[in-house]
Amino acid sequence: MRLPFTRRPAAAPAPAPVSEGESLLEAVGLTKSYAGADGELPVLSGIDLTVRSGEIVALLGRSGSGKSTLLRCLAGLIPPSSGSVSYRGAPLTGANPGTALVFQNFALLPWLTVRQNVEVGLEAQGVPPRERARAADQAIDLIGLAGFESAYPKELSGGMRQRVGFARALVVEPDVLMMDEPFSALDVLTAENLRGELLELWESGQFPTRAVVLVTHNIEEAVLMADRVVVLGSRPYGTIRETVEVGLERPRDRDSEEFDALVDEVYRIMTGRPLAPRPATRPDRRTVAGTPLPHASVDGLSGLAETLAHRDGRCDLADLADELALDIDDLLPQVDALDLLGFAEIHGDDLLLTDAGTAFAGADVQDSRAIFADAVVEVPLVKLIANSLHGHPDATVRAGFFRDLLAHHYTSEQADRQLETATDWGRYAGLFAYDAARQEYRLEPPA
Ligand SMILES: Nc1ncnc2c1ncn2[C@@H]1O[C@H](COP(=O)(O)OP(=O)(O)O)[C@@H](O)[C@H]1O
Ligand SMILES: [Mg+2]
Numbered sequence: 001m002r003l004p005f006t007r008r009p010a011a012a013p014a015p016a017p018v019s020e021g022e023s024l025l026e027a028v029g030l031t032k033s034y035a036g037a038d039g040e041l042p043v044l045s046g047i048d049l050t051v052r053s054g055e056i057v058a059l060l061g062r063s064g065s066g067k068s069t070l071l072r073c074l075a076g077l078i079p080p081s082s083g084s085v086s087y088r089g090a091p092l093t094g095a096n097p098g099t100a101l102v103f104q105n106f107a108l109l110p111w112l113t114v115r116q117n118v119e120v121g122l123e124a125q126g127v128p129p130r131e132r133a134r135a136a137d138q139a140i141d142l143i144g145l146a147g148f149e150s151a152y153p154k155e156l157s158g159g160m161r162q163r164v165g166f167a168r169a170l171v172v173e174p175d176v177l178m179m180d181e182p183f184s185a186l187d188v189l190t191a192e193n194l195r196g197e198l199l200e201l202w203e204s205g206q207f208p209t210r211a212v213v214l215v216t217h218n219i220e221e222a223v224l225m226a227d228r229v230v231v232l233g234s235r236p237y238g239t240i241r242e243t244v245e246v247g248l249e250r251p252r253d254r255d256s257e258e259f260d261a262l263v264d265e266v267y268r269i270m271t272g273r274p275l276a277p278r279p280a281t282r283p284d285r286r287t288v289a290g291t292p293l294p295h296a297s298v299d300g301l302s303g304l305a306e307t308l309a310h311r312d313g314r315c316d317l318a319d320l321a322d323e324l325a326l327d328i329d330d331l332l333p334q335v336d337a338l339d340l341l342g343f344a345e346i347h348g349d350d351l352l353l354t355d356a357g358t359a360f361a362g363a364d365v366q367d368s369r370a371i372f373a374d375a376v377v378e379v380p381l382v383k384l385i386a387n388s389l390h391g392h393p394d395a396t397v398r399a400g401f402f403r404d405l406l407a408h409h410y411t412s413e414q415a416d417r418q419l420e421t422a423t424d425w426g427r428y429a430g431l432f433a434y435d436a437a438r439q440e441y442r443l444e445p446p447a
Contacts, residue, residue, distance in 0.1 A: 015088060015098070015175065018053045024098065024175050024211055025051040025074055029083035032069055040081075041411065043069050044238040047083070049230060051176060056202065056212040058226035060219065060270065062329060064414070066238030067215040068180055074213065075099045075178055087175075098175035100168075102182045106161045108153040114140065114164050115149040121172045139171035142206065144197065159190035166198070173208040180215045188325070199225060203250050218327045219270065223262050224252055231269045242269045263318050264349045267328055271335075271346075288380045288406060293418040294336035298372070298428040302361070304334040305343055305353065309361035313353035320351070337421075341375040373429035381406075381422040386431045389443050399423075399439040 018024060030047040033040040043066045051057050051074075059067045072078045073085055076096035085092045087099075100121065108117050118136040127135070140149060143163045153161055162182060169177055183191035201207045216222050222229045226246055233241035244266055248258055307324075308315060317335065321328040335351060338344035343357030353361065360371045376382050381402070388397045399419060406415035423434050423441075433444045 018088070018175070018210065020052075020054040022053050023050050023089075024053055025049075025085070025087055025096075025213075026089075027070075027074060027080075027083065027085045030070075030073060030080045030085065031082045032066070032073060032078075033081045036411075038407070042237040044073075044080075046239055049074075049240070051211050051213055053175075053210045055227040056214060056225055058214045058216055058222035058229045059232060060216055060222045060229050060266065061232030061238065062217060062234055062270070062332070064411075065232040065234035067217075067232060070232070070238070071101075071178055071180055071213065071215050074176075075101055096176075099178050100170070100172050100174035102162070102165045102169045102177070102179040104181040104184050106153070106158075106165045106185070108161060108164055108168075110153050113150050113152055114145060114156075114167075117153070117164050118167045118171050121168055125172065135171050136167070139167040139208075142201070142208075143167045143170065157190070158186050159194055162186060162194060170208055175209065176211045176213060177207075177209040178213045178215075181217065182214075183221065184217075195221065195225065199251065217329055219263055219266050219329060220254070220327065223248075223259060223266060224254065229266055231266060233270075244269065260318055263328070264316075267318060267349070270329070271332060288384060288409070291340075292410060292414055293379065293381055293421045294333040294340065295417045295421055296333040296337035297421075297424050301334045301337040301341070301343075302368070304331065305338060305357055305361040308344065308351060308353045309358060313358055314350055316349050317351050318349065340379065341372075343375065369428060369430060372425075373431060376425050376429045377431065379422070379425065381418060382426045382429075382431065385422060385426055385441055389432055389441060394442075396435075396438075396440040396442045399434075399441065 027047050027049045030044060030049075031042070032044040033042045035041070047070060049057075049070075059070060061067050069078070073080050074096065076085065076087075076092040076094055076099070085096075087096050109120065112120070115133070115136050118139055119132045122132045122135060137149065140146060143166050145160065145163050145167060148156065148160060153164065156164070162185075165182065169179075183195060186194065198207075202212070214222070214225055223246055229244040229246060231241045231244065232238050244262070246262060248256075248262070253259060307320070317331065318328055321331055324331075335344070335346070338351075338353075338357060339346065341356075343354055343360055345352050345354060356371065356375065360368055360375075363371055377386065384405075385397070385402060388401075389395055402419055402422075403412075403415050406418060410418070426432050427434055427444075430444050432441050434441050
């Protein structure tokens, strides 16, 4: 329901009109690798994606799944390693002339006023000063910044700064507005308010852009805003797992059953969890090269186990996230951890505490440590550390040893995070001690 453009800065000739539903952006067979210390690090593989006039497309995935990389490829800021990106049918050879970006961290120039920040893009296009000022004021007005034209970024709240980010992108009237986690740096209420205002503008046809690509890790945000949710999986590297059409009428009601059902569906796709209970054999979990350890502390996973116990051992994950005012994916590491330890299982949309999980949640500190120790010795990385120390009462093993082993299969960031988790879990279970100053593991002295 986009209105045709009413105004376009003089130096940027209006592209030929595109009718609703026509392709604006297209990626075909896109792959992308970055050069790393041990050669190429594959990030995206086999991506086919079309963005059409009139739609909001969300790219949804966990951190590290390659969302920002894909967005940068679509914007022509980095070239794909293979495959192609085209804009209005023409393959890109540099920056995409039809896109403008909004960043998570606003990326404003601190020495420029709001108006000057908004004018930056137009200046680069060679738009004359008077025209620039007029266009900037119009964008500033549209996005609710009127009165702040002469303010500097440091005088503004986070929400107002991000409005400047939006105005700066919208002022060039891009065919496709691209947003990379634009609400993630804002507090919950500010983010919700800004989402609502943007959707109102979009729904009323006042948005001077034909399509939107929104990068997010927030499932509800994706379902609230997008016409299509493209779910990126990250194992072993970013591919499109599935695309979900969101047919809900706008404005959307977050409390409706249809909304909940879609959130649940997307959650299942994102976590790769089947509807039926998963089979008991999980061969990929037996080695450190298998599924990476989720980044969940003992406190965090215990908290989730106790929360479940208080609800008779069963609850719907989307509801739980809602009640705790968390994004569902903030809960995923804890859910994965309980699952890995055999303390909980996923059945459909519900998380169920197992008998071991119930015992763990109900036990006093000493017993809960013992129950935890029984479960955690089967976790490959924890087992590896414990076994390396075993039989050497005075031995120490440096963390770097395990980090190097992990580096064969993971990025250094992922390796560090897993080691952090394994250390936390193994220490709590009393399997080994860790000296952070020396970065060394040793056996726990007998109690
Ligand atoms: N410039 C870069 N050089 C090397 N690796 C990178 C670069 N940018 C991103 N990566 C890696 O690519 C993967 C995907 O990153 P990114 O696209 O930022 O994911 P997301 O936005 O989904 O969190 C990550 O493992 C990240 O460390
Ligand atoms: Mg990102």
